[in-house]
Amino acid sequence: MPRSPIRRPPADLDLSAVLRTRDDLPIQINSESVFGNGQPLEVEVGSGKGLFLTNASQSTPEHNFLGIEIQQKCAEHAAGRLAKAKVGNAIMVCGNAEPLFEERIAVGTLEAVHVYFPDPWWKKRQRKRRVVNETSIANIAKAIRPGGRFHFWTDVLDYFEQTVEMIAQIAPELGVPIPEEETEAQHDLDYHTHFERRSRKYRIPVYRVRYEKRG
Numbered sequence: 001m002p003r004s005p006i007r008r009p010p011a012d013l014d015l016s017a018v019l020r021t022r023d024d025l026p027i028q029i030n031s032e033s034v035f036g037n038g039q040p041l042e043v044e045v046g047s048g049k050g051l052f053l054t055n056a057s058q059s060t061p062e063h064n065f066l067g068i069e070i071q072q073k074c075a076e077h078a079a080g081r082l083a084k085a086k087v088g089n090a091i092m093v094c095g096n097a098e099p100l101f102e103e104r105i106a107v108g109t110l111e112a113v114h115v116y117f118p119d120p121w122w123k124k125r126q127r128k129r130r131v132v133n134e135t136s137i138a139n140i141a142k143a144i145r146p147g148g149r150f151h152f153w154t155d156v157l158d159y160f161e162q163t164v165e166m167i168a169q170i171a172p173e174l175g176v177p178i179p180e181e182e183t184e185a186q187h188d189l190d191y192h193t194h195f196e197r198r199s200r201k202y203r204i205p206v207y208r209v210r211y212e213k214r215g
Protein backbone atom coordinates (compact mmCIF):
# COMPACT_ATOMS: atom_id res chain seq x y z
CA MET A 1 0.00 0.00 0.00
CA PRO A 2 1.36 3.46 -0.82
CA ARG A 3 2.24 5.86 1.99
CA SER A 4 1.49 9.52 1.35
CA PRO A 5 4.51 11.85 1.61
CA ILE A 6 5.14 13.79 4.83
CA ARG A 7 5.35 17.53 4.28
CA ARG A 8 7.40 19.79 6.54
CA PRO A 9 5.32 22.62 8.06
CA PRO A 10 5.81 26.11 6.55
CA ALA A 11 9.13 27.65 7.66
CA ASP A 12 7.37 30.68 9.19
CA LEU A 13 5.11 28.57 11.44
CA ASP A 14 6.39 28.86 15.04
CA LEU A 15 6.72 25.35 16.53
CA SER A 16 8.54 26.39 19.70
CA ALA A 17 5.50 25.86 21.96
CA VAL A 18 4.56 22.47 20.52
CA LEU A 19 7.76 20.64 19.60
CA ARG A 20 10.40 19.29 22.02
CA THR A 21 13.29 16.88 21.92
CA ARG A 22 14.01 14.43 24.71
CA ASP A 23 16.76 16.75 25.97
CA ASP A 24 14.39 19.74 26.24
CA LEU A 25 12.05 17.81 28.52
CA PRO A 26 12.17 17.92 32.32
CA ILE A 27 13.78 14.84 33.92
CA GLN A 28 10.41 13.69 35.27
CA ILE A 29 7.67 13.95 32.65
CA ASN A 30 4.26 14.79 34.10
CA SER A 31 1.54 17.40 33.60
CA GLU A 32 2.98 19.81 36.18
CA SER A 33 6.52 19.68 34.79
CA VAL A 34 5.57 19.89 31.10
CA PHE A 35 2.30 21.89 31.02
CA GLY A 36 2.42 23.67 34.38
CA ASN A 37 -0.92 22.33 35.57
CA GLY A 38 -2.34 19.17 37.14
CA GLN A 39 -4.59 18.03 34.28
CA PRO A 40 -4.65 14.27 33.54
CA LEU A 41 -1.90 13.36 31.06
CA GLU A 42 -2.41 11.13 27.99
CA VAL A 43 0.57 9.88 25.96
CA GLU A 44 0.54 8.68 22.35
CA VAL A 45 3.42 6.51 21.12
CA GLY A 46 4.16 6.88 17.38
CA SER A 47 1.93 9.85 16.54
CA GLY A 48 2.77 9.87 12.81
CA LYS A 49 1.10 12.91 11.23
CA GLY A 50 -0.61 13.86 14.50
CA LEU A 51 -4.28 13.58 13.54
CA PHE A 52 -5.28 11.80 16.77
CA LEU A 53 -3.32 14.17 19.00
CA THR A 54 -4.80 17.27 17.36
CA ASN A 55 -8.39 16.05 17.50
CA ALA A 56 -8.14 14.57 21.01
CA SER A 57 -6.52 17.69 22.49
CA GLN A 58 -9.27 19.85 20.98
CA SER A 59 -12.15 17.60 22.03
CA THR A 60 -10.76 17.05 25.56
CA PRO A 61 -9.28 20.38 26.67
CA GLU A 62 -9.43 19.28 30.34
CA HIS A 63 -6.61 16.75 29.67
CA ASN A 64 -3.03 17.23 28.45
CA PHE A 65 -1.58 15.23 25.54
CA LEU A 66 2.00 14.33 24.76
CA GLY A 67 2.83 12.64 21.46
CA ILE A 68 6.13 10.81 21.00
CA GLU A 69 7.37 10.29 17.45
CA ILE A 70 10.80 8.97 16.50
CA GLN A 71 10.92 10.36 12.93
CA GLN A 72 11.80 14.04 12.92
CA LYS A 73 9.85 14.83 9.75
CA CYS A 74 6.68 13.26 11.21
CA ALA A 75 7.17 14.94 14.59
CA GLU A 76 7.52 18.33 12.85
CA HIS A 77 4.49 17.70 10.66
CA ALA A 78 2.40 16.72 13.70
CA ALA A 79 3.68 19.74 15.66
CA GLY A 80 2.69 21.93 12.69
CA ARG A 81 -0.83 20.55 12.91
CA LEU A 82 -0.95 21.40 16.66
CA ALA A 83 0.44 24.90 16.04
CA LYS A 84 -2.14 25.61 13.32
CA ALA A 85 -4.94 24.38 15.61
CA LYS A 86 -3.52 26.66 18.37
CA VAL A 87 -3.98 24.03 21.08
CA GLY A 88 -2.42 24.78 24.47
CA ASN A 89 -2.72 21.29 25.95
CA ALA A 90 -0.64 19.17 23.56
CA ILE A 91 2.99 18.87 22.52
CA MET A 92 5.02 16.61 20.25
CA VAL A 93 8.27 15.09 21.43
CA CYS A 94 10.70 13.98 18.75
CA GLY A 95 12.42 10.84 20.03
CA ASN A 96 12.21 7.20 21.01
CA ALA A 97 9.33 6.41 23.37
CA GLU A 98 11.05 3.43 25.00
CA PRO A 99 13.65 5.20 27.19
CA LEU A 100 11.10 7.85 28.15
CA PHE A 101 8.81 5.16 29.57
CA GLU A 102 11.81 3.35 31.14
CA GLU A 103 13.31 6.36 32.89
CA ARG A 104 11.23 9.53 32.80
CA ILE A 105 7.57 8.70 33.53
CA ALA A 106 6.72 7.84 37.13
CA VAL A 107 4.64 4.83 38.15
CA GLY A 108 0.85 5.32 38.11
CA THR A 109 0.87 8.84 36.66
CA LEU A 110 -0.75 8.55 33.22
CA GLU A 111 -4.44 8.82 32.45
CA ALA A 112 -4.03 6.94 29.18
CA VAL A 113 -1.53 5.56 26.68
CA HIS A 114 -2.45 5.32 22.99
CA VAL A 115 -0.71 3.17 20.37
CA TYR A 116 -2.31 3.26 16.93
CA PHE A 117 -1.11 1.27 13.92
CA PRO A 118 2.46 0.63 15.10
CA ASP A 119 4.90 -0.46 12.36
CA PRO A 120 4.21 -4.18 11.77
CA TRP A 121 7.76 -5.53 11.26
CA TRP A 122 6.33 -8.51 9.40
CA LYS A 123 9.39 -10.77 9.28
CA LYS A 124 9.83 -13.06 12.27
CA ARG A 125 13.46 -12.01 12.82
CA GLN A 126 12.41 -8.33 12.89
CA ARG A 127 9.61 -8.72 15.43
CA LYS A 128 11.84 -7.70 18.32
CA ARG A 129 11.71 -4.20 16.83
CA ARG A 130 7.98 -3.93 17.43
CA VAL A 131 7.15 -0.96 19.61
CA VAL A 132 4.64 -3.04 21.58
CA ASN A 133 6.70 -5.83 23.11
CA GLU A 134 7.13 -7.50 26.50
CA THR A 135 9.26 -4.68 27.91
CA SER A 136 7.09 -1.83 26.65
CA ILE A 137 3.88 -3.51 27.84
CA ALA A 138 5.33 -3.81 31.35
CA ASN A 139 6.47 -0.15 31.28
CA ILE A 140 3.17 1.16 29.88
CA ALA A 141 1.12 -0.86 32.39
CA LYS A 142 3.25 0.55 35.24
CA ALA A 143 2.93 4.14 34.03
CA ILE A 144 -0.89 4.10 33.79
CA ARG A 145 -2.79 5.09 36.94
CA PRO A 146 -5.37 2.67 38.43
CA GLY A 147 -8.53 3.23 36.39
CA GLY A 148 -6.50 4.64 33.47
CA ARG A 149 -6.62 3.35 29.88
CA PHE A 150 -4.45 1.68 27.26
CA HIS A 151 -5.74 1.94 23.66
CA PHE A 152 -4.25 -0.35 21.02
CA TRP A 153 -5.41 -0.41 17.37
CA THR A 154 -3.80 -2.21 14.47
CA ASP A 155 -4.66 -3.71 11.10
CA VAL A 156 -2.18 -6.57 11.58
CA LEU A 157 -4.03 -9.56 13.02
CA ASP A 158 -0.88 -11.32 14.20
CA TYR A 159 0.30 -8.17 16.04
CA PHE A 160 -3.13 -7.80 17.61
CA GLU A 161 -3.30 -11.41 18.80
CA GLN A 162 0.25 -11.37 20.18
CA THR A 163 -0.37 -8.13 22.04
CA VAL A 164 -3.58 -9.38 23.64
CA GLU A 165 -1.77 -12.58 24.67
CA MET A 166 1.27 -10.71 26.05
CA ILE A 167 -0.91 -8.33 28.07
CA ALA A 168 -2.79 -11.26 29.62
CA GLN A 169 0.54 -12.80 30.68
CA ILE A 170 2.65 -9.77 31.58
CA ALA A 171 0.16 -7.13 32.69
CA PRO A 172 -3.05 -8.82 33.94
CA GLU A 173 -3.70 -5.65 35.99
CA LEU A 174 -4.82 -4.06 32.69
CA GLY A 175 -7.87 -6.31 32.75
CA VAL A 176 -9.59 -7.70 29.68
CA PRO A 177 -9.61 -6.18 26.16
CA ILE A 178 -12.69 -4.05 25.55
CA PRO A 179 -13.61 -3.68 21.86
CA GLU A 180 -13.71 -0.11 20.52
CA GLU A 181 -16.24 0.83 17.85
CA GLU A 182 -15.60 2.03 14.31
CA THR A 183 -17.39 5.33 13.75
CA GLU A 184 -18.76 6.49 10.42
CA ALA A 185 -16.54 9.11 8.78
CA GLN A 186 -18.38 12.39 8.09
CA HIS A 187 -15.59 13.85 5.95
CA ASP A 188 -12.25 12.87 4.41
CA LEU A 189 -10.22 13.47 7.58
CA ASP A 190 -12.80 12.14 10.03
CA TYR A 191 -10.73 9.17 11.16
CA HIS A 192 -8.95 8.35 14.41
CA THR A 193 -5.53 8.46 12.72
CA HIS A 194 -4.11 8.68 9.19
CA PHE A 195 -3.36 4.97 9.20
CA GLU A 196 -6.92 4.16 10.21
CA ARG A 197 -8.08 6.24 7.23
CA ARG A 198 -5.72 4.39 4.92
CA SER A 199 -6.77 0.91 6.14
CA ARG A 200 -10.45 1.71 5.84
CA LYS A 201 -10.05 3.19 2.35
CA TYR A 202 -8.35 -0.07 1.27
CA ARG A 203 -11.01 -2.10 3.15
CA ILE A 204 -8.46 -3.74 5.45
CA PRO A 205 -9.95 -4.94 8.76
CA VAL A 206 -8.92 -2.96 11.83
CA TYR A 207 -8.66 -4.45 15.34
CA ARG A 208 -9.40 -1.95 18.08
CA VAL A 209 -9.23 -2.51 21.84
CA ARG A 210 -9.01 -0.57 25.05
CA TYR A 211 -7.87 -1.77 28.48
CA GLU A 212 -8.84 -0.19 31.79
CA LYS A 213 -6.31 -0.75 34.56
CA ARG A 214 -7.75 -2.31 37.70
CA GLY A 215 -7.66 -0.27 40.88
Ligand SMILES: C[S@@+](CC[C@H](N)C(=O)[O-])C[C@H]1O[C@@H](n2cnc3c(N)ncnc32)[C@H](O)[C@@H]1O
Nearest residue numbers: 046047048068069070096097116117193194195
Ligand atom coordinates in the same frame (compact mmCIF):
# COMPACT_ATOMS: atom_id res chain seq x y z
C1 LIG B 1 2.72 3.08 10.97
S1 LIG B 1 2.99 4.62 11.70
C2 LIG B 1 1.40 5.03 12.44
C3 LIG B 1 1.26 6.49 12.75
C4 LIG B 1 -0.06 6.90 13.45
N1 LIG B 1 -0.14 6.30 14.77
C5 LIG B 1 -1.24 6.54 12.63
O1 LIG B 1 -1.97 5.61 13.01
O2 LIG B 1 -1.46 7.20 11.60
C6 LIG B 1 3.94 4.22 13.15
C7 LIG B 1 4.70 5.41 13.70
O3 LIG B 1 5.39 5.04 14.90
C8 LIG B 1 6.64 5.71 14.90
N2 LIG B 1 7.55 4.99 15.82
C9 LIG B 1 8.11 3.77 15.61
N3 LIG B 1 8.87 3.41 16.66
C10 LIG B 1 8.79 4.43 17.56
C11 LIG B 1 9.38 4.66 18.85
N4 LIG B 1 10.19 3.75 19.42
N5 LIG B 1 9.10 5.81 19.49
C12 LIG B 1 8.29 6.74 18.92
N6 LIG B 1 7.71 6.58 17.70
C13 LIG B 1 7.95 5.44 17.03
C14 LIG B 1 7.06 5.66 13.45
O4 LIG B 1 8.05 6.61 13.14
C15 LIG B 1 5.74 5.93 12.74
O5 LIG B 1 5.51 7.30 12.52
